[in-house]
Amino acid sequence: MAAVNRTYRSERDRKDMRYDFQRKRQMEQPVKGQSSQPPAKRPFQGPLKDPTPQGQQQQTP
Known part of the structure; x- marks a missing residue:
């Protein structure tokens, strides 16, 4: 019986x-x-920068 189990x-x-x-x-x-x-690895882009391009300021209404 043990063999069957x-x-x-x-x-x-x-x-x-x-x-x-x-x-x-x-x-x-x-x-x-x-x-x-x-997915392919992206090259290192460096630290995050301000999203507005240099020389341009955001316009406020």
Whole structure:
């Protein structure tokens, strides 16, 4: 009887592992319209600057 229980648990564990693997694969698949490649890194632009160009001042109404 112990051998039967071990076999049953082994089969159940194998099914659980297969289910987990399939679920992870589905989560990793890219969403429609997205590429499967990771996004490209942008070059470092330096510290953020004032959004208004130099020499121009914002007009106040």
